[in-house]
Amino acid sequence: MRNEIANFRNCKSIAIMGGTFDPIHYGHLVTAEAVRHRFHVDKVVFIPTGRPAHKSHKEVTHNEHRYLMTVLATMRNENFEVSRIEIDRPGTTYTIDTIEQLKKMCRPDVRLYFITGADAIHQIMSWKEPERLLSLCDFVAVTRPGYQKNQMFEEIGEIQEKYASRIHYMEVPALAISSSDIRTRAQRGMPIQYLLPQEVEDYIHKFGLYQNERKDEVKFMLPIEVMQEKLQSALSVKRYIHTMGVSEEAVRLAEIYGTQADRQKAKVAGLLHDCAKDYPKELRQRFCKEYKVKMDEILEQQPDLIHPFLGAEVAKREYKIKDEDILNAIRYHTTGRAGMSILEKIVFIADYIEPNREQFEGLDEARRLAYLDLDMAMRFILEQTIDFVKERGRLLHPLSLEALEYYKNK
Ligand SMILES: Nc1ncnc2c1ncn2[C@@H]1O[C@H](COP(=O)(O)OP(=O)(O)OP(=O)(O)O)[C@@H](O)[C@H]1O
Numbered sequence: 098m099r100n101e102i103a104n105f106r107n108c109k110s111i112a113i114m115g116g117t118f119d120p121i122h123y124g125h126l127v128t129a130e131a132v133r134h135r136f137h138v139d140k141v142v143f144i145p146t147g148r149p150a151h152k153s154h155k156e157v158t159h160n161e162h163r164y165l166m167t168v169l170a171t172m173r174n175e176n177f178e179v180s181r182i183e184i185d186r187p188g189t190t191y192t193i194d195t196i197e198q199l200k201k202m203c204r205p206d207v208r209l210y211f212i213t214g215a216d217a218i219h220q221i222m223s224w225k226e227p228e229r230l231l232s233l234c235d236f237v238a239v240t241r242p243g244y245q246k247n248q249m250f251e252e253i254g255e256i257q258e259k260y261a262s263r264i265h266y267m268e269v270p271a272l273a274i275s276s277s278d279i280r281t282r283a284q285r286g287m288p289i290q291y292l293l294p295q296e297v298e299d300y301i302h303k304f305g306l307y308q309n310e311r312k313d314e315v316k317f318m319l320p321i322e323v324m325q326e327k328l329q330s331a332l333s334v335k336r337y338i339h340t341m342g343v344s345e346e347a348v349r350l351a352e353i354y355g356t357q358a359d360r361q362k363a364k365v366a367g368l369l370h371d372c373a374k375d376y377p378k379e380l381r382q383r384f385c386k387e388y389k390v391k392m393d394e395i396l397e398q399q400p401d402l403i404h405p406f407l408g409a410e411v412a413k414r415e416y417k418i419k420d421e422d423i424l425n426a427i428r429y430h431t432t433g434r435a436g437m438s439i440l441e442k443i444v445f446i447a448d449y450i451e452p453n454r455e456q457f458e459g460l461d462e463a464r465r466l467a468y469l470d471l472d473m474a475m476r477f478i479l480e481q482t483i484d485f486v487k488e489r490g491r492l493l494h495p496l497s498l499e500a501l502e503y504y505k506n507k
Pocket residue numbers: 115116117118119123124125128212213214215216217239240241269272273274275276277278
């Protein structure tokens with residue numbers, strides 16, 4: 098945020114390109130550049146929306162993906178900036194809050210222009226505090242393909258009459274490009290090249306965004322709701338709440354680091370990671386024998402370390418999980434191990450940082466690292482855990498030491 102303030106402080110005029118940018122495309126970029134040239138603004142600031150007021154959370158790709166694609170698309174233009182103010186602001190995103198926040202970062206006489214497509218301008222009266230918004234910034238209504246200028250005048254007649262000097266019309270080269278069309282094309286395996294910058298296309302392919310979800314779907318023999326019901330009777334209330342937190346956190350991480358399939362696996366692995374933890378001693382011993390859990394010296398002396406290994410067997414037999422990656426994510430969620438898969442790391446980290454955890458030293462740093470780099474988060478959490486185990490005089494499993502060594506060298 099400090100950088101953003103430094104970037105805006107000297108600007109006399111700024112144009113704001115607000116959008117969901119799911120994904121950003123050449124329509125946005127051409128428009129931004131045309132407005133910059135016509136209104137002689139010092140900068141165009143692209144502001145990806147955090148939680149759009151008019152779209153449900155599920156419909157929109159994760160904030161960090163949309164933000165990073167916007168950064169990639171704009172990096173070659175020195176007059177373009179990308180701001181995180183909406184991404185980082187909690188709650189529903191309203192433009193009025195953004196304009197007020199931005200004004201505080203700029204000199205008092207700054208002139209702000211909010212760029213919006215013709216399709217959006219006629220809805221402005223339904224936005225939050227439209228009149229105050231129009232008193233704080235100008236609007237540039239750009240024509241999009243399919244819109245007749247006359248029709249646009251009619252649609253915004255009411256606003257136009259009242260705020261004539263605040264609304265500017267501008268035609269931009271008719272680019273029949275839209276984010277929704279790009280998403281559909283990507284889903285159907287049609288080309289998206291030349292509709293958006295190459296870097297954004299590469300990013301979409303790298304992270305498997307907008308892929309056909311059905312093709313990616315993972316089939317579980319038990320429906321997830323049935324797994325949840327079984328867990329509710331196997332776990333204490335406190336543990337069940339923790340389990341739900343781990344599952345949610347794992348899905349959030351998988352949204353960033355994985356594919357659609359990984360999200361489903363993360364949800365289930367998070368749910369099942371502690372499935373054997375609340376078993377009474379006798380039951381644990383019986384199942385360990387029956388399911389042939391390999392015991393070692395440390396597990397014999399430190400029985401609370403058995404639950405991840407037993408949990409993987411219980412998940413396999415009682416929850417009918419066949420996927421080896423999910424089973425390993427359960428198996429190594431406590432000790433870790435060298436060379437973990439993305440899913441294994443996600444569950445290990447989610448267990449540490451899930452939202453229901455009470456505050457403890459290192460939690461905020463672990464949360465920060467988790468969304469920056471999985472391997473850095475692994476190293477940090479392993480170091481913290483190993484210190485904790487040593488302080489309490491408990492036995493350390495060699496798998497954790499091997500894991501730490503591995504992530505230190507990565
Ligand atoms: N091809 C385009 N030319 C000019 N302006 C555009 C174009 N596409 C979008 N805009 C405008 O840019 C802003 C941000 O758009 P947004 O991120 O919603 O993209 P979109 O392509 O309109 O998305 P979707 O297809 O999902 O509705 C909006 O004000 C929108 O009207």
